Amino acid sequence: MSESNKDTVVVIGKLVLISVIAALLLAITYIPTQAQLERNIMAAQEAILGELVPGAENFDPVEGPANVDGEREILYYRALDGSGNIIGYAFFQQQTGYGGPIMVAGAVDASFSTVLGMDVLRHEETPGLGARITTPAFQNQFDGAPVQQLALRSGGGSIDSITGATVSAQAVVTALNTKINQIKTAEA
Amino acid sequence: MDAFSEFIRGITRDNPILGLVLGLCPALAVTTSVENAIGMSVATAFVLVCSNVFISTLRKQIPSAVRLPIFIIIIATFVSIIRMVMEAYVPSMHAALGIFIPLIVVNCIIIGRAEAYASKNNVFFSFVDALGIAAGFLLVLVLIGGIREILGTGQIVAFGYTLLSLPINPAVTTMIMPPGAFLTIGIIMAVVNYQRAKKRAKGG
Numbered sequence: 001m002s003e004s005n006k007d008t009v010v011v012i013g014k015l016v017l018i019s020v021i022a023a024l025l026l027a028i029t030y031i032p033t034q035a036q037l038e039r040n041i042m043a044a045q046e047a048i049l050g051e052l053v054p055g056a057e058n059f060d061p062v063e064g065p066a067n068v069d070g071e072r073e074i075l076y077y078r079a080l081d082g083s084g085n086i087i088g089y090a091f092f093q094q095q096t097g098y099g100g101p102i103m104v105a106g107a108v109d110a111s112f113s114t115v116l117g118m119d120v121l122r123h124e125e126t127p128g129l130g131a132r133i134t135t136p137a138f139q140n141q142f143d144g145a146p147v148q149q150l151a152l153r154s155g156g157g158s159i160d161s162i163t164g165a166t167v168s169a170q171a172v173v174t175a176l177n178t179k180i181n182q183i184k185t186a187e188a
Numbered sequence: 189m190d191a192f193s194e195f196i197r198g199i200t201r202d203n204p205i206l207g208l209v210l211g212l213c214p215a216l217a218v219t220t221s222v223e224n225a226i227g228m229s230v231a232t233a234f235v236l237v238c239s240n241v242f243i244s245t246l247r248k249q250i251p252s253a254v255r256l257p258i259f260i261i262i263i264a265t266f267v268s269i270i271r272m273v274m275e276a277y278v279p280s281m282h283a284a285l286g287i288f289i290p291l292i293v294v295n296c297i298i299i300g301r302a303e304a305y306a307s308k309n310n311v312f313f314s315f316v317d318a319l320g321i322a323a324g325f326l327l328v329l330v331l332i333g334g335i336r337e338i339l340g341t342g343q344i345v346a347f348g349y350t351l352l353s354l355p356i357n358p359a360v361t362t363m364i365m366p367p368g369a370f371l372t373i374g375i376i377m378a379v380v381n382y383q384r385a386k387k388r389a390k391g392g
Contacts, residue, residue: 010251026269033272033275
């Protein structure tokens with residue numbers, strides 16, 4: 001092996017070694033922070049569920065069938081009062097909007113007649129147009145809205161759409177309707 | 189070369205913002221409040237101290253042909269560590285600083301100190317240099333953040349404590365918007381340069 005080849009090997013070896021050390025350090029940090037991150041997300045979700053169903057003492061997660069990895073996805077939550085009666089159902093649902101997926105949180109009462117509330121957790125809608133799904137003016141319409149009329153006004157419902165952002169508003173309504181029907185079927 | 193003057197040099201002559209004029213991007217973008225300024229400075233200080241010490245320790249082992257890739261690997265590792273820790277334990281701060289945490293990787297202050305100082309000096313002085321530069325960065329960011337916050341909101345609130353409150357709220361909203369950052373940093377820099385020019389004229 002010539003002198004310059006030897007130098008190249010040494011340089012490559014040092015780069016590899018430093019990268020391996022860096023990867024190790026990152027792995028050591030990743031494990032505890034990821035666990036804490038998941039706890040943060042859980043706490044944030046619980047806070048949102050509590051806001052949607054203010055009377056609820058407890059949320060009982062209803063899980064779907066196990067997937068290939070043996071993990072169960074939480075389909076929705078039964079909102080229970082102090083004595084364990086079901087006072088409503090709360091859920092998270094993802095729906096494709098105009099700019100990307102919209103993560104919607106919602107709650108419905110135990111008889112599936114009234115929507116208790118709606119919140120948007122994540123979205124990628126256009127600022128100033130579709131992003132107005134996060135404004136109280138839009139969200140408050142859902143508090144106490146009858147499930148029968150859960151549609152945009154143009155579709156014969158009671159929800160005012162957002163000018164220039166019908167796709168975003170419709171996505172939220174669709175998310176709620178889809179999930180409420182799913183829970184109704186599951187609970188029946 | 190004594191340690192104390194090396195430390196002070198980072199705050200005065202080699203102050204990253206006012207002396208070296210490096211790292212203006214975070215200095216402009218995140219200084220909407222004192223709290224954000226402190227958060228950004230602490231994150232930068234962590235990366236700066238760790239990378240300076242690491243690079244200085246390895247300076248005789250680092251082949252000069254690939255020193256920049258190695259610096260970047262070391263800096264990016266520490267930035268990722270602080271980003272993960274902040275996201276997990278201070279999520280609100282992480283949300284407020286947003287993209288500017290990962291962007292510490294390309295912050296000229298850190299790579300600049302690695303190239304200009306840590307790769308040429310011993311571990312102890314590199315550590316002191318990093319502390320000095322970090323302190324200089326912190327002081328200027330807090331000053332900019334303080335001026336913008338007090339003029340924009342009428343009070344300075346950091347970590348739940350009201351540090352300073354004006355009897356009348358000036359409510360100059362512009363100050364907490366991007367133009368306020370340019371105005372503040374421009375005026376501070378003008379004052380500092382004026383003082384420096386005066387000192388130089390006196391033959392100092």
